Amino acid sequence: MAIEIGKIRNVGIVGHGGVGKTSLVEAMLFAAGAVTRLGRVDDGSTTTDFDPDEIRRKISINTSIAYCDWKGHHINLVDTPGYGDFIADARAGLRVVEAAIVWKFATEYNLPRAVVVNRLDRERADFFRTFESLGKRLKGRLVTLHLPIGEESSFRGFVDLVKMKAVTLTGNKPAEGEIPAELADRAKEYREKLVEAAAETDDDLLAKYLEEGSLGEPEMLKALRAGIAAGKLMPVMCAAASKSIGVHALLDLIVDSLPSPADRQEIEGTDLKTKQPATRTADAKAPVTALVFKTLSDPHIGKLSLFRVMTGTLRAERMGHVSWLQGKTQKNVEALGPGEIGVAQKLKETQTGDTLTEEAQPFELPKITFPEAAISFAIQPKTRGDEDKISNALARIAEEDPTVHYHFDPETKQLLVSGVGSLHVEMVVERMKRKYNVEVNLLPPRIPYKETVKGRAEGQGKYKKQTGGRGQYGDTWLRVEPMPRGGGFEFVDDIFGGAVPRNFIPSVEKGVRDCMKKGIIAGYPVVDMKVTLYDGSYHDVDSSDMAFQIAASMGLQKVFMDARPILLEPIMNVEVATPADHAGDVIGDLNSRRGRIVGMEPAGETAAVRAVVPMSEMLTYESSLRSMTGGRGGYSMEFSHYEEVPSFLADKVIKEAKAEREKAEKH
Numbered sequence: 001m002a003i004e005i006g007k008i009r010n011v012g013i014v015g016h017g018g019v020g021k022t023s024l025v026e027a028m029l030f031a032a033g034a035v036t037r038l039g040r041v042d043d044g045s046t047t048t049d050f051d052p053d054e055i056r057r058k059i060s061i062n063t064s065i066a067y068c069d070w071k072g073h074h075i076n077l078v079d080t081p082g083y084g085d086f087i088a089d090a091r092a093g094l095r096v097v098e099a100a101i102v103w104k105f106a107t108e109y110n111l112p113r114a115v116v117v118n119r120l121d122r123e124r125a126d127f128f129r130t131f132e133s134l135g136k137r138l139k140g141r142l143v144t145l146h147l148p149i150g151e152e153s154s155f156r157g158f159v160d161l162v163k164m165k166a167v168t169l170t171g172n173k174p175a176e177g178e179i180p181a182e183l184a185d186r187a188k189e190y191r192e193k194l195v196e197a198a199a200e201t202d203d204d205l206l207a208k209y210l211e212e213g214s215l216g217e218p219e220m221l222k223a224l225r226a227g228i229a230a231g232k233l234m235p236v237m238c239a240a241a242s243k244s245i246g247v248h249a250l251l252d253l254i255v256d257s258l259p260s261p262a263d264r265q266e267i268e269g270t271d272l273k274t275k276q277p278a279t280r281t282a283d284a285k286a287p288v289t290a291l292v293f294k295t296l297s298d299p300h301i302g303k304l305s306l307f308r309v310m311t312g313t314l315r316a317e318r319m320g321h322v323s324w325l326q327g328k329t330q331k332n333v334e335a336l337g338p339g340e341i342g343v344a345q346k347l348k349e350t351q352t353g354d355t356l357t358e359e360a361q362p363f364e365l366p367k368i369t370f371p372e373a374a375i376s377f378a379i380q381p382k383t384r385g386d387e388d389k390i391s392n393a394l395a396r397i398a399e400e401d402p403t404v405h406y407h408f409d410p411e412t413k414q415l416l417v418s419g420v421g422s423l424h425v426e427m428v429v430e431r432m433k434r435k436y437n438v439e440v441n442l443l444p445p446r447i448p449y450k451e452t453v454k455g456r457a458e459g460q461g462k463y464k465k466q467t468g469g470r471g472q473y474g475d476t477w478l479r480v481e482p483m484p485r486g487g488g489f490e491f492v493d494d495i496f497g498g499a500v501p502r503n504f505i506p507s508v509e510k511g512v513r514d515c516m517k518k519g520i521i522a523g524y525p526v527v528d529m530k531v532t533l534y535d536g537s538y539h540d541v542d543s544s545d546m547a548f549q550i551a552a553s554m555g556l557q558k559v560f561m562d563a564r565p566i567l568l569e570p571i572m573n574v575e576v577a578t579p580a581d582h583a584g585d586v587i588g589d590l591n592s593r594r595g596r597i598v599g600m601e602p603a604g605e606t607a608a609v610r611a612v613v614p615m616s617e618m619l620t621y622e623s624s625l626r627s628m629t630g631g632r633g634g635y636s637m638e639f640s641h642y643e644e645v646p647s648f649l650a651d652k653v654i655k656e657a658k659a660e661r662e663k664a665e666k667h
């Protein structure tokens with residue numbers, strides 16, 4: 001039997017990298033008896049960080065699902081990764097929940113939220129300072145339900161401001177007691193704030209509060225539930241996940257005060273028959289619609305599609321089987337009803353973001369939007385002949401992760417893999433090795449430089465060969481001139497009186513084009529240049545198509561060098577989101593990368609810095625930004641235009657290109 005919709009809670013756990021989300025999920029599972037021992041991130045034993053890469057790096061990379069039963073409710077916990085490189089997964093995970101538990105907060109997720117201030121047992125943890133700074137940003141919507149008892153290593157529990165009791169752990173179970181005397185005044189003060197905030201959610205409650213001066217516990221809970229669902233209230237709680245403090249209270253809050261899938265009756269999407277926007281109700285008897293929010297592929301298990309049922313009931317008999325997910329462990333169930341999260345195997349054609357629907361009544365849920373790939377690296381097989389294995393592995397990985405892209409660049413003859421950040425691309429390489437048994441080297445991406453000229457020059461290119469029988473003869477006079485950026489290439493035939501016969505003029509143009517494609521100073525394509533053929537000579541017998549091609553190419557190489565050749569480099573539009581107190585560092589760093597700041601918008605605690613920066617300077621940006629901002633900054637970038645490479649750097653690029661060419665010739 002599927003679970004009754006009102007008894008389901010789907011909760012996303014969101015927050016910056018390393019704040020303790022996975023630990024919090026584990027502690028809740030343990031408190032609810034869903035796991036028999038409390039796993040730890042530090043020894044790789046948690047339920048939701050089960051991927052070998054996660055265990056080794058001690059961070060979450062994938063969104064994963066776990067569930068527990070609490071007071072007759074089925075709670076799905078969606079543990080999302082905090083690091084910016086894996087934001088795609090976090091976003092996808094938030095598509096299938098009704099509420100989010102956040103440490104600090106992410107305003108972009110427009111979901112009812114509760115905030116947990118975790119790791120209160122750590123040195124310099126300061127609940128009140130965190131609360132104040134959150135409060136400034138949220139303008140009165142934030143209310144604390146708890147006050148911490150003890151601090152740093154002596155943090156041991158909290159005052160529950162709804163019940164006005166102290167809660168501390170005895171063994172692994174919370175026990176209620178009297179509020180410690182030294183906290184009594186503060187507790188009264190914060191209780192007052194909580195009651196006022198609760199009363200303000202509802203006119204009747206406000207009237208009652210004004211009349212009686214207080215509110216009872218059931219009324220407070222009801223007001224909380226309504227206030228949270230409407231986004232008017234955001235409750236704050238205390239926790240130390242690794243000591244199981246605060247997790248029972250959080251489970252209670254999830255059940256008592258967070259919305260269930262039943263609170264979102266109308267599911268929006270597109271009716272595929274009429275191609276019109278339409279809605280369906282989250283009813284067990286409605287036709288099935290389910291959103292696939294994640295795909296996992298494993299050489300041993302095969303393909304897994306994680307989905308959330310939005311409407312209707314998905315029965316095991318239709319799908320082979322369907323299961324709940326406890327981290328990596330599947331538990332087969334008979335059916336999944338609206339609001340439930342589950343997994344199905346071997347849906348060959350299904351991809352992340354797809355809707356599972358019924359053929360007779362097709363309906364499509366809105367797609368999941370993913371961030372653009374921002375960085376590309378070239379990869380090279382460690383063993384020759386592995387090319388096929390590599391493209392097969394990449395195809396499978398890209399299927400799992402829609403933010404991974406790859407393509408062969410004919411200009412640089414390299415296989416390029418793009419991702420959200422460098423950590424992300426490194427993970428792709430590790431996954432190729434571990435799952436698909438193919439090893440590659442990650443090369444720094446070859447920057448797509450281009451060559452052009454700044455000046456005008458002209459001269460002769462002559463090819464003459466007399467070897468026995470028929471000889472070779474071609475003679476061209478060429479002029480080169482710069483064109484504006486983005487102008488491309490123009491070939492002008494300025495021959496009068498047949499100095500070069502008509503039928504050989506296309507040969508000259510071909511010689512010029514081939515030479516430009518190969519590059520002249522450093523092997524990069526030549527652009528933004530006009531080439532004029534203005535004179536030449538020919539031989540009745542020895543002139544040929546080939547001879548004129550070679551002559552033109554020789555001529556161009558010479559004339560190009562006289563026309564002040566330069567290198568052009570791609571310039572990127574970069575946008576960085578950083579905590580405001582790190583904006584100065586971010587700007588200084590961008591300047592040191594030859595960047596030009598073009599704008600800065602402070603938005604409360606985060607600032608958006610916009611800059612144009614050469615692509616070659618951005619290759620290591622991800623990790624620098626991460627360390628500069630303690631993992632809290634993010635950035636995006638896209639190609640803008642080409643600009644001249646400063647000469648001291650151009651010399652270096654030219655030297656490297658030469659060395660590479662010599663190496664290639666030796667092979």
Ligand SMILES: Nc1nc2c(ncn2[C@@H]2O[C@H](COP(=O)(O)OP(=O)(O)OP(=O)(O)O)[C@@H](O)[C@H]2O)c(=O)[nH]1
Nearest residue numbers: 017018019020021022023059060082119240241242
């Ligand atoms: N002292 C203390 N350490 C904690 C607590 N919660 C988590 N940690 C530690 O903080 C580190 C990060 O914890 P995780 O649970 O992996 O954090 P996360 O938010 O899931 O990290 P990502 O998924 O990578 O973003 C680990 O070393 C945990 O042991 C806590 O309440 N107290």
Ligand SMILES: [Mg+2]
Nearest residue numbers: 021022059060
């Ligand atoms: Mg985690």
